[in-house]
Amino acid sequence: MGEKKMADKFKAPRTSELEFGGSLGALLLLFVMPGTVLYLLLTCDTDDASVLRLPGPLPPLESLWSPYAVTLLLGWVSLQALLYALPMGKVTEGTTLRDNTRLQYRINAFHAMLVSSVLVGVSLLLKLPLSYVYDHFLQLAVSAGLIALALSIFLYIKSLGAPETALAPGGNSGNPLYDFFIGHELNPRIGGFDLKYFCELRPGLIGWCLVNLCFLMAELELRGSVSLAMSLVFGFQTLYVMDALWHEEAILTTMDIVHDGFGFMLAFGDLCWVPFTYSLQGYFLVTHPQELGTAAALAIILLNAVGYIIFRGSNSQKNTFRRNPADPRVAGLETIPTATGKRLLVSGWWGLVRHPNYLGDLIMALAWSLPCGLSHILPYFYVIYFSALLIHREARDEHQCMKKYGLAWQEYCRRVPYRIFPYIY
Ligand code: NDP
Numbered sequence: 001m002g003e004k005k006m007a008d009k010f011k012a013p014r015t016s017e018l019e020f021g022g023s024l025g026a027l028l029l030l031f032v033m034p035g036t037v038l039y040l041l042l043t044c045d046t047d048d049a050s051v052l053r054l055p056g057p058l059p060p061l062e063s064l065w066s067p068y069a070v071t072l073l074l075g076w077v078s079l080q081a082l083l084y085a086l087p088m089g090k091v092t093e094g095t096t097l098r099d100n101t102r103l104q105y106r107i108n109a110f111h112a113m114l115v116s117s118v119l120v121g122v123s124l125l126l127k128l129p130l131s132y133v134y135d136h137f138l139q140l141a142v143s144a145g146l147i148a149l150a151l152s153i154f155l156y157i158k159s160l161g162a163p164e165t166a167l168a169p170g171g172n173s174g175n176p177l178y179d180f181f182i183g184h185e186l187n188p189r190i191g192g193f194d195l196k197y198f199c200e201l202r203p204g205l206i207g208w209c210l211v212n213l214c215f216l217m218a219e220l221e222l223r224g225s226v227s228l229a230m231s232l233v234f235g236f237q238t239l240y241v242m243d244a245l246w247h248e249e250a251i252l253t254t255m256d257i258v259h260d261g262f263g264f265m266l267a268f269g270d271l272c273w274v275p276f277t278y279s280l281q282g283y284f285l286v287t288h289p290q291e292l293g294t295a296a297a298l299a300i301i302l303l304n305a306v307g308y309i310i311f312r313g314s315n316s317q318k319n320t321f322r323r324n325p326a327d328p329r330v331a332g333l334e335t336i337p338t339a340t341g342k343r344l345l346v347s348g349w350w351g352l353v354r355h356p357n358y359l360g361d362l363i364m365a366l367a368w369s370l371p372c373g374l375s376h377i378l379p380y381f382y383v384i385y386f387s388a389l390l391i392h393r394e395a396r397d398e399h400q401c402m403k404k405y406g407l408a409w410q411e412y413c414r415r416v417p418y419r420i421f422p423y424i425y
Pocket of ligand 1: 254255256311315318322342343344345346350354355357358361393397400401412
């Protein structure tokens with residue numbers, strides 16, 4: 001094959017099927033995503049925290065913006081960047097790229113969480129006012145949004161100089177607005193520093209746990225003790241984050257890393273949306289305390305445990321199978337062959353529904369909201385939004401699997417008719 005033909009073969013194809021409503025949808029989401037964060041936090045700040053109330057006028061600029069909040073966040077991101085760059089943890093390879101190369105990734109997010117926990121422990125001993133985060137949460141959220149916007153602009157400009165082989169299959173439509181939103185370059189790096197991989201699990205996810213701890217401290221300051229409801233939310237969400245960090249390697253095969261580029265959608269999602277909306281239950285509980293009896297607490301713990309077992313069991317089963325189908329833990333499972341040579345699991349967790357991992361994740365999401373009682377919808381935002389996200393993500397994945405596996409996928413759908421909820425959906 002000639003050199004030119006060879007180079008063309010490695011180029012990312014033009015994205016022909018636009019998602020999220022194309023460029024108009026992308027434009028809308030550029031405003032809807034930050035608007036939703038503002039709306040949720042402002043509503044949560046009101047006495048009745050009612051979603052039926054119409055959004056009021058924006059608060060004055062000084063409530064939204066503080067250079068100190070920006071500095072604090074930049075300090076946090078820099079600390080996480082430093083921990084990522086330290087030579088601790090093993091180095092592994094990602095999936096094979098279009099040009100047949102594989103990028104190297106350092107697996108040390110769990111280490112970063114441990115070091116961060118020690119530093120937070122020291123700040124507690126030094127009696128640093130962690131409740132600052134609660135008191136200035138809106139300013140911190142706005143700062144995170146601005147940092148994400150600045151990063152997305154940088155990423156788009158950087159992508160214009162990237163070779164065509166480095167572009168994302170999902171963000172190469174030629175429409176600047178759409179590509180800016182989805183992300184034009186697949187794995188933007190500065191030297192060996194992978195910007196997308198870094199943002200996916202570290203500043204936002206570890207930050208989410210820290211934010212929850214700050215809410216716990218704010219509750220302690222306000223009422224002299226930590227409520228059972230707050231402890232459950234803190235415990236459940238910390239377990240979820242630690243699990244994600246412990247299984248960091250699994251992220252290398254997700255849609256986010258393999259298909260989507262790094263643009264506004266992921267930058268805003270990772271740095272602002274996750275830490276400032278996933279933590280809404282804790283934020284709500286500080287000023288809207290809820291009585292939670294022991295029996296109810298035990299039932300919620302059980303629900304979270306069921307969700308976690310399904311979530312972890314199914315994700316690990318598939319990861320083990322994809323890494324080594326002959327592994328004794330999965331070798332006995334029934335499978336369907338596909339034309340690509342890969343097989344599809346059709347028994348075990350993946351014989352229950354076509355996305356058992358989403359089912360487990362959604363059950364846990366419900367368990368995180370229940371400690372906030374049944375009087376308000378606001379703390380249920382996560383489970384409602386997450387259901388919509390996973391139903392949409394499931395449809396995206398089905399579409400990709402249908403393209404990849406054709407008849408074998410149809411056979412899988414016939415054998416396992418439900419997508420996420422057994423006998424329902
Ligand atoms: P999945 O882990 O569900 O991966 C889907 C892929 O799995 C398919 O493309 C296919 O890829 C493979 N697959 C599908 N069915 C089978 C089968 N029967 N046998 C073998 N392989 C199969 O993708 P996600 O990245 O969406 O989810 C990973 C986890 O992350 C989930 O638990 C999800 O809930 C969670 N998540 C959490 C989010 C959050 O904000 N908290 C956001 C998004 C996800 P192939 O055949 O090519 O291997």
